[in-house]
Amino acid sequence: MYKIEITTKHNKIGMLRDAYFKEGITGMTIINVSGQGNQKGKVEIYRGSQITANLMPRIRVEIIAKEEDVERIKDIALKTLASGQVGDGKIVILPVADVIRIRTGQSGYEAI
Template sequence: MEKILKIEITTREEKLKELQNSLDKIGICGMTIINVVGYGNQKGKTEVYRGNALQVNMIPKIRIEIISSQSQAQEIISIAKKILNTGKVGDGKIVLIPIENIIRIRTAEEGLDAI
């Protein structure tokens, strides 16, 4: 049985539609999008509110979760790296997590058939 991976991409929201369109072209039509906040090398940003400068430590991002076969994961990662890379701090991270099994509740399908 081919290995299954969960791909977690945490990045800026601006490129989401372009990423979705590119992944749709290779047959990836299912993903979960989660609004998240956090910080890394960016260390936050300064915003002005009612004339006062405020240091905002948590930066809003999105997390995209995609379940795929290991063979298709490299293509997904390649597309994500190409589209999401601006060369600036804050482009994000891609994390690969092995999945033991997936079960579709409605049909009881398992493994890659359940994706």
């Protein structure tokens, strides 16, 4: 099993969810996050003073998947989110040792 973490802009979450639902991928966790990367932050005016917001608000989608589904999940995200602009986001793919459903004690992919 693998965990796919997709971090992108808030305004793209609807498109990504729709693309996944269309392909039958419905199990995901969506989290509000903040981060700093190549975008460097943006300059804003707050109470008459110029400030730089270094942490940019983002959304993270986490999906646990079987190995054979990882490429398809990654490709859907790339096709849906890529605009060629800084800030499109990142995809991180991590191995998962186990998943346990607390209610039943079930483990492995069946626990998802």
